[in-house]
Amino acid sequence: MPDTDLKQRLAERFREVNGDHPMTGADDAYVSAQFVTLEELCAAHGRDADAVRRLMLGRRLPLPGYLRSDGAEMVPADLFALADEAGGVELLEGWFTAHWADPAAGEAEWNAYLSGQYVCLHSVTPVAIRRKEYLTAAIGAAAGEPDAGSARWSARLHALVDELDALEPAFTAYDRLRFGGPTSRDICVDAVRARFPRR
Numbered sequence: 503m504p505d506t507d508l509k510q511r512l513a514e515r516f517r518e519v520n521g522d523h524p525m526t527g528a529d530d531a532y533v534s535a536q537f538v539t540l541e542e543l544c545a546a547h548g549r550d551a552d553a554v555r556r557l558m559l560g561r562r563l564p565l566p567g568y569l570r571s572d573g574a575e576m577v578p579a580d581l582f583a584l585a586d587e588a589g590g591v592e593l594l595e596g597w598f599t600a601h602w603a604d605p606a607a608g609e610a611e612w613n614a615y616l617s618g619q620y621v622c623l624h625s626v627t628p629v630a631i632r633r634k635e636y637l638t639a640a641i642g643a644a645a646g647e648p649d650a651g652s653a654r655w656s657a658r659l660h661a662l663v664d665e666l667d668a669l670e671p672a673f674t675a676y677d678r679l680r681f682g683g684p685t686s687r688d689i690c691v692d693a694v695r696a697r698f699p700r701r
Contacts, residue, residue, distance in 0.1 A: 508555045509573070515559060516569050519617050523679040525571040532674040533568045537576040540566060547582060562591050564626075565618030568676070577618075580625060601628035621677065622670055622686055630669060634686070637666040641690045656701040659694070667691050 525533075544551040555575075557563040563585065566575040588597035598615065599608030611631060620626040623634060641662050649655045666686075673685045684693075 505552045505555070508552050508559070509575075511559060512555050512565070512575065513569060513573065516565055516575075516618070519565060519619070520680040523676060525569070525676055527571075529568075529674045529676040530570050530572075532672070533570055533576050533676075536671055537567055538579050539570075540575040540577050543577055543579065543581060549582070557591060561616050562594065564616050564620070567618050567621040578626065583625075584627065598628055601632065619680075622673070624669065624671055634666065634669055637662050637669070638686055638690050641666065641694060644694075653701050656698060659698060660700055663691055663694050 540554065541551050543549075544554055554563065558565050563581070566577050568576040570576055584598065585591045585594045588594040595612055599605065599612050602608035602611060611628070614620065615626065615631075620631065623630050641659065644650065644655070644659045644662070647655060670687050670691070673687055677685055678688075
């Protein structure tokens with residue numbers, strides 16, 4: 503049986519980071535389709551769920567991406583992949599932050615990763631995080647380019663939007679509550695396609 507105190511502490515930490523917002527039936531359905539429960543993932547990988555909860559609370563692994571309305575801790579199926587690639591949980595932080603030349607940027611991204619809020623990527627890796635950052639900046643700046651509105655510009659813009667679209671899942675209404683507004687998909691994919699139809 504899971505340690506109920508650990509589960510409670512993890513739920514409290516999750517709400518400290520994300521706020522206390524209700525999950526609707528539609529939110530639950532989306533999350534169940536996109537993520538797996540911590541218990542299921544640990545069982546599949548031969549890991550102890552309570553030990554993983556301690557790593558999350560100890561800022562060694564990211565918090566769950568969502569808490570379903572039944573209290574299930576929902577995590578990405580590749581939750582352990584980065585730690586495995588780094589050579590173990592104890593090496594993960596150094597491996598992760600080394601992907602940024604600026605130590606302060608690496609530290610900021612590590613903190614963002616630990617928050618569990620990188621639900622904006624199908625696969626949360628330093629490479630994908632950096633690519634998403636580049637794409638959202640390039641899409642945001644596109645309207646100010648000298649050839650804005652031209653056919654070549656439109657093709658360039660839509661290539662960026664299509665790449666971001668492939669990196670990001672659909673999001674759910676809960677995300678707009680916890681992030682306090684529209685998601686990057688809303689702003690950089692859906693709104694851009696509506697404003698600048700393909701030519």
